[in-house]
Amino acid sequence: MKFTEQLWQEISPIYSAILTHGFVNELTLGSLPSSTFQYYIQQDALYLTDFSRALNQLAARATTPNDMLSFTQFAQNAILVERALHESYFTLYDIQPETAKMPACFAYINYLLATTSLQSVAVGAAAVLPCFWIYREVGNYIHQRASQQNPYRSWIDTYASEAFDQSVSQMLALTDQYAENASAAEREKMRDAFRVSSRLEWYFWNDAYTQNRWLV
Numbered sequence: 001m002k003f004t005e006q007l008w009q010e011i012s013p014i015y016s017a018i019l020t021h022g023f024v025n026e027l028t029l030g031s032l033p034s035s036t037f038q039y040y041i042q043q044d045a046l047y048l049t050d051f052s053r054a055l056n057q058l059a060a061r062a063t064t065p066n067d068m069l070s071f072t073q074f075a076q077n078a079i080l081v082e083r084a085l086h087e088s089y090f091t092l093y094d095i096q097p098e099t100a101k102m103p104a105c106f107a108y109i110n111y112l113l114a115t116t117s118l119q120s121v122a123v124g125a126a127a128v129l130p131c132f133w134i135y136r137e138v139g140n141y142i143h144q145r146a147s148q149q150n151p152y153r154s155w156i157d158t159y160a161s162e163a164f165d166q167s168v169s170q171m172l173a174l175t176d177q178y179a180e181n182a183s184a185a186e187r188e189k190m191r192d193a194f195r196v197s198s199r200l201e202w203y204f205w206n207d208a209y210t211q212n213r214w215l216v
């Protein structure tokens with residue numbers, strides 16, 4: 001079994017919780033209140049900018065030109081997706097960019113920046129992998145079920161697209177390659193990082209669904 005297949009098995013309960021979450025369910029049905037989606041998209045704009053920074057950090061620290069190129073391209077794509085998706089929804093809903101990260105976004109992004117900066121590139125790669133993989137799986141899941149009239153169609157199409165699928169496959173191959181060259185202890189850290197980020201993906205949607213804000 002590939003290392004990444006093992007990773008996916010280990011987050012199976014987390015992935016199930018994501019698929020059955022109210023946010024994903026209502027996004028699929030198109031019944032998600034636009035205020036909920038607005039909170040999500042505002043937080044996600046902040047997320048994607050720093051996600052790009054985390055990927056650039058891996059690009060700077062990777063040792064082969066091929067890996068550097070992959071990470072730089074991922075970093076660039078995150079900014080391009082942020083522009084395309086968020087500018088269209090920001091215009092559509094006439095919403096302002098948010099500057100404050102709410103708890104899940106704050107936790108997730110700080111975790112990704114710390115991990116890609118202070119841990120090995122292999123562990124950093126495992127930490128960013130759920131951002132790719134879970135979105136592809138959730139994107140496809142929703143795409144198969146959503147109607148053409150779904151108001152969140154362009155979001156759905158982005159993550160169910162062939163272009164995104166290719167990035168995800170590339171990121172999976174990269175992670176398997178890092179795992180092959182890693183020690184057993186290092187692979188353990190990669191598994192932990194993958195699990196932590198997967199969990200934070202759930203929290204990200206949960207914060208949007210509950211419109212969570214700092215309580216103090």
Ligand SMILES: Cc1ncc(CO)c(N)n1
Pocket residue numbers: 044047048130131132135201204
């Ligand atoms: C929180 C989150 N995770 C992953 C993605 C996809 O890169 C995204 N846009 N937002």
